[in-house]
Amino acid sequence: MKAMAAVLYAPKKIRLEEIQLPEPGPNDVVLELKKAALCPTDIKKYNADKPDVESALRDIGSYVLGHEAAGVVIQVGSEVTAVKPGDAVAVQPMIACGHCAYCKQGKTNMCLNLLGIGASAGSFTDCVKYYHETGVGGCYATHLKAPESCVIPLPEGLSMEAASLVEPLGDVIHSVDAAGTGKNDTVVIIGMGPMGLMHVPAARYNGAEDIICVDIDDTRLEMAKKLGAKVIINSAKEDPVARVKELTEGLGASKVFVTSGGRAQLPCTQQALKMAAKQGTVSLFASAALDADQLCVSMNFIHYNMLNLTGTVGFGRQHGEKALKMLASGILDHQIIRNREFPLSQIEEAISLYGKGENLKIGLDLTQV
Ligand SMILES: [Zn+2]
Ligand SMILES: [Zn+2]
CATH class of the missing domain: 3.40.50.720 (NAD(P)-binding Rossmann-like Domain)
Known part of the structure; x- marks a missing residue:
């Protein structure tokens, strides 16, 4: 399968195009993504209402947004032990440094050097730099390279639609x-x-x-x-x-x-x-x-x-795991929240409708490009 991504080149300029399938580093995994959801923070970045969005895209390069997603592991690095190819997982988008004072206490959402998949944490500029250095970008794509710590295996039988809500529900x-x-x-x-x-x-x-x-x-x-x-x-x-x-x-x-x-x-x-x-x-x-x-x-x-x-802001891995258990319990009918879905190819339409009318969370089907 070709790897495709909705690439943001400048504010409000997004293009769906083929990208190179990312290679995992020793501690990384590569996912074939299935479902995603839009987040208001993505819409804000698309509209460049933070001052560094326009300059980072111009001076460093393009970027792929999106951090609420689920998919299947297709490749793992040599040191990865927690998951294997074929495992269904949700994306936990916070990339913690692992060595600052907060990380050492296990409070990774408070990491002093926090970055995020799809620029969901840290400065936009730092996330764009990280993408161009490592290939770790965002989820408005068919594939995602991510550190092993950024995926959580799904409970048996949980749908990809439901699992794509792990980040907002974890918060x-x-x-x-x-x-x-x-x-x-x-x-x-x-x-x-x-x-x-x-x-x-x-x-x-x-x-x-x-x-x-x-x-x-x-x-x-x-x-x-x-x-x-x-x-x-x-x-x-x-x-x-x-x-x-x-x-x-x-x-x-x-x-x-x-x-x-x-x-x-x-x-x-x-x-x-x-x-x-x-x-x-x-x-x-x-x-x-x-x-x-x-x-x-x-x-x-x-x-x-x-x-x-x-x-509170963000969430820790334990909250992500609990979110998946809660979704699997059926106490939250995810279709009430994720009440609309577009194929990835119609991402601009999905963005334009976010927050309008009865749309709550708008989903993306990443298998349709
Ligand atoms: Zn979000
Ligand atoms: Zn840290």
Whole structure:
């Protein structure tokens, strides 16, 4: 099979073309990719809304985006022991250095020299350099060369479509687990984008039952219900803080996740702090707009309510493994989240439709080029 990739030459200039099948180094694997999914961070890079995208593509060379994918191992380097040709795997896109202080503690998502498959971590410029030095790029392609540490074997019978969600779901599981979410929690999730929606089954998978979802879009709130939310609140129609207090006999929620980013993050975080119970955790999952106003919070409010205000980013291998187990358990109907698919050859159309209408995560079929 010819190796093909959607190669990004400049902002908004992507071309599907034949590439050389990459050769694995001693600790690398080569995958024949099957399914992928688009991520908003890819769309941002495609549109060059980070300053170094245009210059890196111009000065260093072209790049292949994409970091949410699954496929089959077809070749392994001489030192690889964890997988063998024929194994079905999901891509864990973070490339950690293995020797910094955080890597030594096993916290690879906090690596000080982190890079990512498809520029999902580290600076775009560093990832483009790495691609031109090593051939390790992204997943909008039929084949991917990756370090052995970047693949996780699939549980028996898990579909490639479902497995292509391992990266976003791994992030969500990290968020839910870091907050210590469990059976006795009242959980509020603010923002019903794909990541917010996936917080619902992830909290349920940890045993939580009282799950309240907040958004301004009734269609999204209905999806949250389908995924297991007990109560939905449209914050354009009613005050979510008052409603959460009413539902919890005035106590508030023990775990509140803010998954709305951009400009919505500040007002949502302010609501989250007000609806948290004493000793509750407010966790910021999304990233705010770079020029967003900063959060201003009373120190006494945190002190007297003993609040934990925290955030998470990325995920560790254990979260990726748990994500695959969770997908295999069937608690998350992945088709509710990955609700559209295009062949790789139509990637530009897929990009143009991302986030529009009822599209949540848009998938790519990498076997159709
Ligand atoms: Zn992603
Ligand atoms: Zn490191």
